[in-house]
Amino acid sequence: MKSYNLVKLFLSLISFFICIGAFIIFSQSEVSATDIHIVKLQAVMKENSEQLVVDPDVLTIGLKDIVIWVNQAPTDELKISFEEGRKCQDVTSPSNHFNLNASCYVANWLWSDETASLKFNDVGTYKYQVQTRKGIVKDGKIIIVRNQ
Numbered sequence: 160m161k162s163y164n165l166v167k168l169f170l171s172l173i174s175f176f177i178c179i180g181a182f183i184i185f186s187q188s189e190v191s192a193t194d195i196h197i198v199k200l201q202a203v204m205k206e207n208s209e210q211l212v213v214d215p216d217v218l219t220i221g222l223k224d225i226v227i228w229v230n231q232a233p234t235d236e237l238k239i240s241f242e243e244g245r246k247c248q249d250v251t252s253p254s255n256h257f258n259l260n261a262s263c264y265v266a267n268w269l270w271s272d273e274t275a276s277l278k279f280n281d282v283g284t285y286k287y288q289v290q291t292r293k294g295i296v297k298d299g300k301i302i303i304v305r306n307q
């Protein structure tokens with residue numbers, strides 16, 4: 160009878176620890192989720208003049224999310240620049256195509272179908288401009304919010 164009680168106690172303890180382990184594993188929330196957001200850059204003809212389209216021009220994302228800008232203008236090179244370059248550089252991870260130039264964070268000229276990307280690590284609002292070699296300029300904005 161004594162060995163039966165020990166086996167029963169042993170199985171109960173194993174069941175208890177399995178339940179605790181499962182609870183710990185399944186109750187942990189994702190803390191570093193990363194989503195990828197695409198911003199399309201396009202040159203379109205409108206009313207006999209070329210215009211630049213940034214789609215979306217205002218983008219709200221979460222912490223640690225990545226923004227990829229894609230030049231979809233078939234004949235234009237495009238450049239992306241953040242006027243508050245130091246602020247933007249301080250809150251982003253190493254990037255594809257971006258460099259600090261004086262006080263401006265600037266992407267290299269992007270040929271058609273080329274991309275530039277940034278990963279944002281702090282909340283805030285970051286305004287940028289997209290420019291063609293022809294001097295056409297369009298504004299954009301990235302808003303980073305705490306993940307919920």
